[in-house]
Amino acid sequence: MATTNGNTKPVALVIGASRGIGLQVAIDLAASGYAVVVAAKSYSTSAVVEGPFPPDPNSQQSTINTVEREIRKAGGEAIAIRVDTSDPVSVEELIAKTIQKYSRLDAVIYNSGAIWWASVEDTPYKRFQLMQRVNVEGLYATVQAALPHLKRSETGGRIIVVSPPIYSRFFRGKTAYAMGKVGMSVLTKGLAMDFERQGLSDRMAITSIWPAVAIESAATDKFTREDPSMANDLRxxxxxSDAILAMLRAPTSVVNGQLELDEDFLRRHAGVMDFSKYSVVPGTSPRRIMPAELPDLTVKEQDDEGRRHDSSKDIKGKL
Structure with missing residues (x-):
């Protein structure tokens, strides 16, 4: 597929790519042969920063513009596009600009997220509302805008969502946050079923991914500054990014609708057995924060599931 700028590489859109995990994913996708759209709200008017380059990946100096520059300096293809995932119009403009630039879209990685861990009583409504807009609503807007283009992908459209497995302990002490993040995982499950029903699951897939062990980021920097020993438990x-690349390479039958942990996926599907290279502090064995075994969400169906109804057919021709 030729594009407006002569690019023939598969195109990956990484949302939430200015720092930390998203930054690393964008860089590694580019190194693996993707043209990368680096998207986030954090941007700078100039890609030039004071001091050493690239800047600390978890600092305020790291923006979509510096990430784009870093990828290009390494010989990769990238473009920075600002987006506010709490605004569906901004999301639609991001997808439109991506297609205008590359004429194709093959993979979307949704890493954007708003965090507030507290009890319901201690979570203001405006904070709750922001998390839903950035997390589950932002993902939904992205998926709806991207789907028509992903369906035309010659390599098969893929969506990777940073959201957790669904299990009881995840709700504890962070109900408002969990409502949005688990909602994102429900979208993964539901859209995967749509792909199957529409006969697209042989070439399209959506997968959720979550860390089994805490990962170094801007959020963890705060804690390691207060207690440097906490770095012993970070990867x-x-x-x-290695797990995401493995997911993108895997057959759709392996990943569609799955809620995966990075470590477990790499062990089962990429043959990784030694995870020591991922430890922030060499020689340490970071503590796993996720359960060793997660619940199976499938149920034993009765003979008759009941009649399915499609509400969209009720309004066709009435709008």
């Missing part, structure tokens, strides 16, 4: 973000 580098390269484990996440």
């Amino acid at each position: 580098k973000p390269t484990i996440f």
Whole structure:
């Protein structure tokens, strides 16, 4: 497929790519042969920064513009496009600009997220609302805008969502946050079923990914500054990008609708057994924060599931 600028590489859109995990994913996708659209709200008017380049990947100096520059300096293809995932119009413009630039879209990685961990009583409504807009609503807007283009992908459209497995302990102490993040995982499950029903699951897939061990990021920097020993329990973000690349290479039958942990996926499907290279502090064995075994969400169906109804057919021709 030829494009407006002569690019024939598969195109990956990474949303939430200015720092930390998203930055690493964008860099590694580019190194693996993708043209990368680096998207986030954090941007700078100039890609030139004071001091050493590239800047600290978890600092305010790291923006979509510096990430684009870093990829290009390494010989990769990238473009930075600002997006506010709480605004569906901004999301639609991001997809439109991506297609205008490359005329194709093959993979979307949704890493954008708003975090607030507290009880329901201690979570203001405006904070709750922001998390839903950035997390689950932002993902939904992205998927709807991207789907028509992903369906035309010659390599098969893929969506990777940073959202967790669904299990009881995840809700504890962060109900408002969990409502949005689990909602994102429900979208993964539901859209995967849509792909199957529409006969697209042989070439399209959506997968959720979550860290089994805490990953070094801007959020963890705060804690390691207060207590440097906490770095012993952190892994580098390269484990996440390695897992995402493995998911993109895997057959759709392996990944469609799955809620995966980075470590477990790499062990089962990429043959990784030694994870020591991912430890932030060499020689340490970071503590796993996720359960060793997660619940199976499937159920034993009765003979008659009941009649399915498609509400969209109720309004066709009425709008």
